Amino acid sequence: MNIGDVARLSGLPAKTIRYYEDIGLIKPQRSANGYRSFQTSDLHKLAFLGRARALGFSIEDCRQLMTLYEDQSRASADVKHIARDHLKRIDAKLEELQQMRVTLAALVSSCAGDNRPDCPILADLAAKPEL
Amino acid sequence: MNIGDVARLSGLPAKTIRYYEDIGLIKPQRSANGYRSFQTSDLHKLAFLGRARALGFSIEDCRQLMTLYEDQSRASADVKHIARDHLKRIDAKLEELQQMRVTLAALVSSCAGDNRPDCPILADLAAKPEL
DNA sequence: CTTGACCTTCCAGTAGATGGAACCACTATC
DNA sequence: GATAGTGGTTCCATCTACTGGAAGGTCAAG
Numbered sequence: 284m285n286i287g288d289v290a291r292l293s294g295l296p297a298k299t300i301r302y303y304e305d306i307g308l309i310k311p312q313r314s315a316n317g318y319r320s321f322q323t324s325d326l327h328k329l330a331f332l333g334r335a336r337a338l339g340f341s342i343e344d345c346r347q348l349m350t351l352y353e354d355q356s357r358a359s360a361d362v363k364h365i366a367r368d369h370l371k372r373i374d375a376k377l378e379e380l381q382q383m384r385v386t387l388a389a390l391v392s393s394c395a396g397d398n399r400p401d402c403p404i405l406a407d408l409a410a411k412p413e414l
Numbered sequence: 415m416n417i418g419d420v421a422r423l424s425g426l427p428a429k430t431i432r433y434y435e436d437i438g439l440i441k442p443q444r445s446a447n448g449y450r451s452f453q454t455s456d457l458h459k460l461a462f463l464g465r466a467r468a469l470g471f472s473i474e475d476c477r478q479l480m481t482l483y484e485d486q487s488r489a490s491a492d493v494k495h496i497a498r499d500h501l502k503r504i505d506a507k508l509e510e511l512q513q514m515r516v517t518l519a520a521l522v523s524s525c526a527g528d529n530r531p532d533c534p535i536l537a538d539l540a541a542k543p544e545l
Numbered sequence: 546c547t548t549g550a551c552c553t554t555c556c557a558g559t560a561g562a563t564g565g566a567a568c569c570a571c572t573a574t575c
Numbered sequence: 576g577a578t579a580g581t582g583g584t585t586c587c588a589t590c591t592a593c594t595g596g597a598a599g600g601t602c603a604a605g
Contacts, residue, residue: 287551297552298594316601318552327540334539339514342592352536362535363527370522373515380511383470384504391501396494404493405483408465409458418582428583429563447570449583473561
């Protein structure tokens, strides 16, 4: 398979696939003409990567997950550890965003949004005594 | 005030303040020795920027908000528009993260996390028939 | 033989900083 | 006056995870 084929099948852009090879996540063979030649196993790995990335795992997480994926004698605890850490980061990010949302929503609803210059949003950004 | 002073007062790292000057968000004067010389108004702007960034506004949003902040004849509608757009992006991000969280939490809790190699997390990443 | 779709590499850019090197300025002390 | 320490300066590189584009090679069809 050429890169266009695996791009279509995996849903990843060709650019991204080349990038993944660049950083060593996959190692496709080469044809005589210099084209990358993908095996079914490469396609599986790319699909794996696509799903892991969609779940927000970092590239480094993906690298570790790929290693574990290929290690038949892995301990599921190792995988779970990575996933749980990532879950924690997601929870932290969620909390941060929710706090932002609360504050921002309050500001938005307090602003008249008309032609007058008075704006509680700017006022708040300009000077917030405490908190 | 030197950069260290405004850094302490605004809570922003000196590096970040230099960066903000670099990209034109602030324009501090210079002393004879070449040091940046910050006015109180610069400090206010930096505090403004710090709060806007803490609310997740992009640098470009901040640039616009700063312009509106300094324009005494602005319409509050313009500010509200930026804030509401940002709120929408936050909501989208929140939804995305929440979906991730649901999927990931299910995977984590389904994994034994012991010494055996069987791992639903890897199994799921390796092949997800539909969805 | 040419067209077009595909492939290749390489270089630059994105957002928003951050780290470090090399060097200059100021103050205090010995 | 030499020195140490702190703070300032610039510039260049690095981070994440790609993405865009240029310049050019390859292949099948008409």
